Amino acid sequence: MPKLTIDGKEVEAGADLNLIQAAELAGIEIPHYCYHPGLTIVGNCRMCLVEIEKAPKLQIACNTRVAEGMVVHTKSDKAKTAQKAVLEFLLINHPIDCPVCDQAGECKLQDYYMDYDQQPSRFPLPEKNHKGKAIDIGSGVMLDQERCILCARCTRFFDEVTKTSELAIFERGDHNRIDINPGQPVNNKYAGNVVDICPVGALTEKEFRFRMRVWYLHRTASVCGGCERGCAIDIHHHRGRIYRFKPRFNPGVNSYWMCDEGRHSFPALQNETRLTSPLVQSKDQLVSEPWGEGIRRAASIIADYKRTYGANSIAAVIDATSTNEEAFALKQLMKTAIGSDRIATLSWSPPGASGDDDLLIRANKNPNARGLAALAIPADGLDGLAAAVASGELKMLIAMRADLVRAFGEEEFVRRFGALDYMLVLSADANETCQMANQVWPIAAYPEIDGSFTNFKGRVQRINAAFPPPGAALAGIEAIARLGHALDGVDRPSSANAVFASMAAAEPAFKGLSLAALGEHGADLAS
Amino acid sequence: MERILTRWLDIPDLRKLDVYAGNGGYKALRKALFEMKPEEIINEVKNSNLRGRGGAAFPTGVKWSFIPKDSKKPVYLCCNADESEPGTFANRYEIEFDPHCIIEGIAIACRAVGAHTAYTYLRGEFTVQKRILDAAIAEAYANNYLGKNILGSGFDLEVFTHRGAGAYICGEETGLLESLEGKRAYPRNRPPFPAIQGAFGCPTVVNNIETLSNVPHIINRGADWYKSIGPEKSPGPKLFCLSGHVNKPGLYELPMGFPLKDLIYDVGGGILDGKALKGVIPGGSSFPIFTAEEAVKVNMDFDSVRAAGSLMGTAGVMVMHEDTCMVDALKTIAHFYHHESCGQCTPCREGCGWIEKLLIELEAGRGKMEDLKTLVDAATNMEGNTICVLADSLSMPVKSFVPKYRDEFEAHIKLGRCPFKTSSAQQAA
Ligand SMILES: Cc1cc2nc3c(=O)[nH]c(=O)nc-3n(C[C@H](O)[C@H](O)[C@H](O)COP(=O)(O)O)c2cc1C
Ligand code: SF4
Ligand code: SF4
Ligand code: SF4
Ligand code: FES
Numbered sequence: 001m002p003k004l005t006i007d008g009k010e011v012e013a014g015a016d017l018n019l020i021q022a023a024e025l026a027g028i029e030i031p032h033y034c035y036h037p038g039l040t041i042v043g044n045c046r047m048c049l050v051e052i053e054k055a056p057k058l059q060i061a062c063n064t065r066v067a068e069g070m071v072v073h074t075k076s077d078k079a080k081t082a083q084k085a086v087l088e089f090l091l092i093n094h095p096i097d098c099p100v101c102d103q104a105g106e107c108k109l110q111d112y113y114m115d116y117d118q119q120p121s122r123f124p125l126p127e128k129n130h131k132g133k134a135i136d137i138g139s140g141v142m143l144d145q146e147r148c149i150l151c152a153r154c155t156r157f158f159d160e161v162t163k164t165s166e167l168a169i170f171e172r173g174d175h176n177r178i179d180i181n182p183g184q185p186v187n188n189k190y191a192g193n194v195v196d197i198c199p200v201g202a203l204t205e206k207e208f209r210f211r212m213r214v215w216y217l218h219r220t221a222s223v224c225g226g227c228e229r230g231c232a233i234d235i236h237h238h239r240g241r242i243y244r245f246k247p248r249f250n251p252g253v254n255s256y257w258m259c260d261e262g263r264h265s266f267p268a269l270q271n272e273t274r275l276t277s278p279l280v281q282s283k284d285q286l287v288s289e290p291w292g293e294g295i296r297r298a299a300s301i302i303a304d305y306k307r308t309y310g311a312n313s314i315a316a317v318i319d320a321t322s323t324n325e326e327a328f329a330l331k332q333l334m335k336t337a338i339g340s341d342r343i344a345t346l347s348w349s350p351p352g353a354s355g356d357d358d359l360l361i362r363a364n365k366n367p368n369a370r371g372l373a374a375l376a377i378p379a380d381g382l383d384g385l386a387a388a389v390a391s392g393e394l395k396m397l398i399a400m401r402a403d404l405v406r407a408f409g410e411e412e413f414v415r416r417f418g419a420l421d422y423m424l425v426l427s428a429d430a431n432e433t434c435q436m437a438n439q440v441w442p443i444a445a446y447p448e449i450d451g452s453f454t455n456f457k458g459r460v461q462r463i464n465a466a467f468p469p470p471g472a473a474l475a476g477i478e479a480i481a482r483l484g485h486a487l488d489g490v491d492r493p494s495s496a497n498a499v500f501a502s503m504a505a506a507e508p509a510f511k512g513l514s515l516a517a518l519g520e521h522g523a524d525l526a527s
Numbered sequence: 528m529e530r531i532l533t534r535w536l537d538i539p540d541l542r543k544l545d546v547y548a549g550n551g552g553y554k555a556l557r558k559a560l561f562e563m564k565p566e567e568i569i570n571e572v573k574n575s576n577l578r579g580r581g582g583a584a585f586p587t588g589v590k591w592s593f594i595p596k597d598s599k600k601p602v603y604l605c606c607n608a609d610e611s612e613p614g615t616f617a618n619r620y621e622i623e624f625d626p627h628c629i630i631e632g633i634a635i636a637c638r639a640v641g642a643h644t645a646y647t648y649l650r651g652e653f654t655v656q657k658r659i660l661d662a663a664i665a666e667a668y669a670n671n672y673l674g675k676n677i678l679g680s681g682f683d684l685e686v687f688t689h690r691g692a693g694a695y696i697c698g699e700e701t702g703l704l705e706s707l708e709g710k711r712a713y714p715r716n717r718p719p720f721p722a723i724q725g726a727f728g729c730p731t732v733v734n735n736i737e738t739l740s741n742v743p744h745i746i747n748r749g750a751d752w753y754k755s756i757g758p759e760k761s762p763g764p765k766l767f768c769l770s771g772h773v774n775k776p777g778l779y780e781l782p783m784g785f786p787l788k789d790l791i792y793d794v795g796g797g798i799l800d801g802k803a804l805k806g807v808i809p810g811g812s813s814f815p816i817f818t819a820e821e822a823v824k825v826n827m828d829f830d831s832v833r834a835a836g837s838l839m840g841t842a843g844v845m846v847m848h849e850d851t852c853m854v855d856a857l858k859t860i861a862h863f864y865h866h867e868s869c870g871q872c873t874p875c876r877e878g879c880g881w882i883e884k885l886l887i888e889l890e891a892g893r894g895k896m897e898d899l900k901t902l903v904d905a906a907t908n909m910e911g912n913t914i915c916v917l918a919d920s921l922s923m924p925v926k927s928f929v930p931k932y933r934d935e936f937e938a939h940i941k942l943g944r945c946p947f948k949t950s951s952a953q954q955a956a
Contacts, residue, residue, distance in 0.1 A: 044871045058909045063716045085908035089877035129880070150870065156845040168713070169870075170693070174880040176870035252878055 002071040006527025011066075019061035019072060020048060030074050031083055031112050033199045034151035035062035038256040039160055045151050047112070050074045051497040058082050084116050093129045093174060095146040098363055103201025105214040109149065119430055131177050137167075138185030139260065140206045141195055148202035154178060154194040161257065162190050162359065178202070179403040189354070189361060192263045193256070196246060205244070212243045212309040220466035221248060221520060222503060223453050225321055225446050226262035228364040230455035232520070233258060235266075235447050242266040242447060251522050252459055259361050261359065263353060266447070273429040275442030276471025286440060291472060291482070298424050298439055299486035302338060305396050305422070315342035315385050315394055318377060319401035320366030323451035324460065325499040326476040327372050328507065329492070330400050333480050337487040342394065345372045346402040362456060367446075371454030374509035386416035394419040400476065401443070405432035426479055428469075443476045444469035450496035451477075452515060461522035531744055531764040532737070533780040535624035542659065544666040547627040553672055555746035560680040562748075568639035570743065574750035576762050580617075581607055581698075581735030582811070582840045584761075584829040587742075591732060593722035594640040600729040604637050605707065606647040608656070608736045609691060609698030612811035613863060614843030617766035622649075622656040622777055625740065626663035630686065632739030634672065635746055637684050640732055645686045647736075648703050651693030660791060681804045695867035699915045700733040702869065713871050714915035737766055757783030761828040772799040776814075782908040783828040787817075790827060791846055794832035802848040806931070808925055810840025812860045813920030815927035836928070852947040853932040854939050857924060858886035864921035875918035878909040889936060892944035899936055901927050 001012045005021050013022035020030045021037070030443035033045035041063050048061040058078060073079055090109060098104045131145035155167045168185040169181050180186060195203045217236040224231040224245060232250035236243050245266050247258035278294035279286040290295075305313045316334050318327050332341050349365040356363045373379060397420050403407065405413045410432070417423075425437040428445040445451075448469040454460045467476070475481075479492040493499050500515035504509040511526040535541040538550055547553070559568050573588025587631060594602055606629070621629060632742045633645050647655050655874040664686050667673045675683050689707060690696040697706045700710050701715035704726050727729020741763055745753045754762045756782055765943040774796030781790065787807065791797070804819040809827065817825060825835045832839040847856060861883040870876040887896045906925035909918040930938060938946045 041716070042871075043914060046873050049912055060716070063718075082908070082912055085912070086873050089873045089881070089905075089908070092877045092881050149873070150876065171866060171870070172696075173870040175878050214637040349579070521633065 001224075002066045002068040002070070004066050004068070004072065006072045007074055013066045014393060015066065017066050019050060019059075019066065021166075022066045023061065023072075023074060025467055027102050027222045028074060030061045031108075031116070032045065032062055033108055033149055034153060036153050036156075036197055036256075039153060039156040039197075042152050042156065045086065045149065047083060047086045049079060049086070050484060051076045051079045080116070083112075087112055087116055090149050093146070093151075095128065095133075095144075097147070098244065101147065101201040101419070102204045102214075103147075103198075103202075107201055108199040110412055111147050114483060125184045128283065129174055134181075135179075136185075136206070137180050138193030139188050140264075140306045141186060141191050142204045142206050143178060143432070144202050144204070145179070147176055147200050148178050148198075149200055150176050150178070153197045153199065153200060154203060155207055157190075157197060158186075158188070161193070162188055164188055167194070176216040189259050189261065189357070190257060190359065192260045193247065193258070197256075208244055212238065217243055218466070219246075220447070220464050222447060222463045222466070223367065223455075223461045224262040224265065225453070226259070226265045226365065227362040228369050228456040229254065229360050230367050230453050230459070230461055231258040231262055231360060232461060232522075233262075233468045236449075240470075242466070248520070250461070252457075252521060253455060253461070254360055257360060259359075260446060261430070269428075269445045269447055274470050274473070275427060275430050275433070275434070275440065276473060277442060278472065279434070279440040279442075281438045286437075291441075291474070294439060294441060295482050295486045300482060301422055302396065302487060306338065309393075309395055311339035312342055312388075313393060313395040314340045314390070314398070315344070315396070316340075316398040317344050317346050317382065317385065317402040317404065318372065319403070320345055320347035320369040320372050320379075320398075321446070322368060322372070322401045322476065323446065323449065323463065324368065324371040324375070324454060324503065324510070325451045325496050326400060326480070327368070327375050327377060328503040329477045329480040329499050330398075331377060332492070332502070332506075333484050333487075337484045337490070342381075342385060342388070342426060343377055344385055345369070345377045345379045346382065346399075346407055347372070347379055348407040364456065367455070368452045370456050370458060370525075371452070371460070374454055374458070375503075375507055382416075389417055389419050392419075397423045399423060399425045399427075399433060399437070401427060403427070403433045426476060428473070441472035441479050442469070442471065443479055448473075449475045449477075450515070452500065452518065452522075458525040459522045460510070460513060460518060462518045528781075529909060530780055532621070532625075532628075532740060532766055533778075537865050539773040541625055542623070542627070542663065544627060544670060547625075548670075548733065552627055552743075554630055556631050556634050556638075556672060557678060559638050559746055560678060560682055565639050565641060568635060568746065571750050572639070572745055575745045575753040576750075576760055577741055577745060577753065578761060578829055579735055579955060580737035580741075580765075580841070581700075581733075582612065582813070583664045584839065587734065587738055588723070591636065591640050592728070592733070593720070594730045594732060595723070596641075598641070598730050601644065602640055602642040603726045603729055603731040604640065604642045605700070605703060605726060605731055605733045606645060606736060606739055607698060607700065607703060607733055608631055608647055608649040608653065608660075609695075609703060610653075610736070611650055611695040611698050612841045612843055612866075613860075614768055614770045614808070614845045615811050615841040616768050616843075617778055617841070619653065619656055621736055621740055621766075622653070622660050622799065626660050627667065628740045628743055629660070629736055630663060630667050630672065631934075632687060634677070634684055635742050636732065636734060636739055638682055640730075642685050642732070643685065645684065646707055646726065647686065647688045648697070648707055649688060649690045651691045653690060654903055657688055657690050658842065664688065678940070680692070681914070684709065694869075695863075696869045696917060699917065700869035702915065703733065704731065711869075714917075716914055726874045726896055748889070758826075758828050758830065761830050765827070767794075767808065767827065768841070768843040769795050769846070770843065772802065772848035772851070773797065774799055781827070784826045787827050787844070788823040790844060791822070798846070798848050800848075802850065804846065805849050805851055806847045806856075808837070808845045808924070809842070810838050811843035812845065812863060812925065813916075814838040814840050815923045816931060818931050838923075850947065852890070852945055854886065854890045855945065855947070857928040858890045860924050861868055861886050861921060864917060868917060871915040872918065874909040875913045875921075878905050878918065879921055881905050882921060889939050890945055892939055892942060894936075894940045896937070896940055898940075899929055899933070918956040 231254035702712035704713040910922040
């Protein structure tokens with residue numbers, strides 16, 4: 001690996017790295033706009049100019065590969081002067097509408113201005129060029145051409161990543177503007193990414209516009225639950241509410257991107273149907289009860305069925321949107337506390353859902369289908385359970401996140417499972433299956449829990465609780481642990497770390513893994 | 528002096544193939560095909576010290592030698608006929624009057640670098656010129672100076688012509704390549720250089736028309752002969768485009784190193800109306816201006832002009848006499864670059880417009896003293912910091928006009944109007 005010196009620090013960097021990346025290794029930020037590691041290099045913003053000893057002119061760091069013995073100065077007078085000058089040039093025609101700009105707080109123009117320039121503009125304001133503002137370009141994206149610094153990140157995204165080229169630069173010189181081809185609005189399942197990569201407030205999300213100042217938002221690393229790809233994301237939230245999902249870099253999963261479906265999947269996770277209290281069927285109605293009572297009730301009913309009909313009169317169905325920890329905890333509960341080997345996966349995707357494409361989107365809308373398979377929970381076990389119901393062997397069902405009514409349709413559900421005696425449903429929201437249940441327990445949605453999902457390629461990625469679940473809702477593994485304790489008096493782990501550790505000890509697929517060691521990019525299943 | 532590049536003045540109908548061939552035409556190509564190895568051609572051109580006529584004065588033989596030998600990809604030659612530099616009009620006459628010389632130069636260059644496809648990129652306005660060149664190319668094909676197995680040598684060459692859509696930046700070699708590939712003429716960052724990754728990702732030589740039309744003469748008469756014309760390091764016959772306030776503007780072939788003073792006062796017949804000389808830009812509009820005192824001391828070759836503080840560029844010599852408002856002249860130049868900047872790089876995109884706007888204000892008498900500093904600062908900050916040198920092409924005039932004619936700039940500010948216009952004319956304007 002070539003060794004070079006950046007601002008006096010010695011850095012060893014892979015030969016294919018550019019100076020922006022190499023400097024980053026040394027903890028030095030070289031300011032840049034057009035460079036994006038997921039796109040080709042255009043070198044047009046000229047913000048990353050640095051001084052390289054023996055080079056006659058300043059060089060752009062983004063288009064300069066590291067070389068042995070290179071001596072780079074990113075903060076020399078010459079480099080600073082050039083960087084300041086670029087900022088000054090950028091601001092000549094910039095509208096400076098920060099007070100009403102959604103990008104404020106995460107705007108690279110603002111940031112660098114604070115870092116480098118902070119001098120009043122020499123150009124009188126009335127002379128600025130005017131271009132289009134608040135243009136709806138389609139797919140929920142708004143364009144402000146005056147704020148645009150023409151870094152061509154958005155055009156490169158559509159040219160290189162989705163290969164659809166909806167945006168282009170029109171005119172020339174300082175009349176240049178980003179635009180769609182006349183009459184051809186953006187219609188792209190990945191359009192939200194251009195909002196993410198736009199370094200200024202020129203591209204904003206219609207949904208997010210004026211909703212929240214970004215500096216109030218906290219970020220929690222997670223994984224999108226929208227499909228079996230499991231794109232790495234950051235959950236942006238404030239006071240227990242999610243404001244947006246943003247993709248998080250994971251080279252083995254989603255690179256820098258995510259799809260719009262996944263991006264806009266969070267409202268469903270926090271709507272008014274969220275369950276906040278355990279419920280029990282009473283006179284054809286679901287009424288609240290405290291956890292203690294609910295747990296006791298379920299435990300005694302399980303004990304009754306076990307005694308009267310045997311342990312295999314009780315089965316569990318777990319939805320493939322559940323975490324690895326939930327699945328493992330439930331599987332263990334069935335085995336050790338109940339003694340039943342009846343457990344099946346519900347893996348389904350709504351009719352009309354998008355199919356596989358070349359980039360990220362998968363037809364299988366379950367973030368953890370592979371995880372459940374790795375835990376040997378049969379994906380085709382539901383038919384067997386239905387048969388057991390029909391034959392009268394199966395009396396009680398514990399449904400974890402499994403919305404059987406929606407998955408099968410009411411008629412088919414009744415045909416298959418209508419003869420059940422008792423159904424305990426653990427669910428984040430009050431779905432149709434809850435209406436059919438004898439008992440309902442409110443559990444946390446995935447943004448509210450620690451744990452992990454295994455994507456379709458076997459990459460295990462961690463999710464983290466962004467904030468606590470609403471009301472009395474509990475993490476799924478906590479509810480399972482409490483039920484288990486009520487059944488056999490054994491203390492079961494209820495932290496995701498501990499459950500994962502037992503899983504790694506018991507399950508060959510997870511051998512050698514630990515939740516804490518998954519890191520930001522996750523790790524592949526052992527087998 | 529013997530006319531070399533402008534033989535058409537002595538030989539009527541030189542543009543016709545039979546006339547061209549009857550006057551020694553395509554002899555150099557035969558020599559290059561049958562008597563010389565490609566390296567020998569490159570060496571001969573290297574030894575001749577021929578330097579590019581497109582503006583950058585890069586040694587042509589050296590440029591050719593950068594093309595990888597035994598390239599697995601095809602090699603291309605692009606002949607730059609975008610000729611858009613203000614005050615520059617040599618290539619168009621060469622195409623109109625001596626197209627076979629260009630074709631012969633292209634063929635020899637292709638043989639030297641191992642190219643079997645050549646593109647000639649003509650500026651959008653060259654409709655007539657394209658027709659003439661196409662006709663000459665057709666004649667050359669018909670007589671097997673182009674096409675398969677040229678003259679039985681086994682060497683194949685296809686030549687295409689392509690007309691741009693009218694932008695100065697299409698003449699910048701990498702902008703040209705992008706445009707040729709059907710894209711917006713956005714110049715490319717270097718590295719990679721065209722010699723490694725040019726047209727369609729393949730090794731490519733880009734040469735100006737005039738550069739290539741020197742080549743047959745060099746091959747015919749040898750590098751030593753060539754070097755004997757003008758200064759040894761910057762030799763050869765040169766086409767000068769003389770424009771502005773002279774009595775006889777036009778295209779003149781003169782040896783390199785010809786005194787600028789003689790070009791203006793002898794060849795050009797002196798200044799219009801016997802007025803005094805005020806300034807000369809020696810190489811198109813993209814370079815520093817010479818004051819009258821500087822101009823009369825300069826010899827017109829690449830090195831002498833550089834030593835005197837400017838660049839010879841395309842040898843578009845623009846002469847301005849005493850009645851020229853230098854603020855207005857610079858404003859006109861700035862307008863051109865503002866209009867032609869592709870807008871890719873921040874400093875050029877924003878700087879060219881900024882400078883023009885400042886000059887509009889200054890020329891109208893609405894400027895402030897600090898604007899002069901801002902002008903020079905903006906120009907300085909543009910220079911050397913962009914993808915191509917269009918930014919420098921405005922920076923250099925600004926940085927020379929302002930200090931050299933500072934009193935005129937200040938006069939505009941102090942008077943609140945242009946001193947070269949009566950106040951009524953100012954109001955009308
Ligand atoms: C803005 C700009 C415009 C240019 N226009 C032309 C042109 O019209 N014709 C030309 O031959 N070279 C032009 N050039 C120079 C070319 O980039 C290139 O140097 C030249 O074609 C190389 O040929 P040569 O080595 O034979 O001179 C231009 C350069 C710049 C920066
Ligand atoms: S809209 Fe944003 S991403 Fe696109 S060119 Fe402008 S600043 Fe760059
Ligand atoms: S591709 Fe799948 S995981 Fe990725 S963002 Fe879209 S829905 Fe979510
Ligand atoms: S310097 Fe100007 S013309 Fe050249 S690439 Fe940059 S913006 Fe375009
Ligand atoms: S980041 Fe290097 S030029 Fe834009």
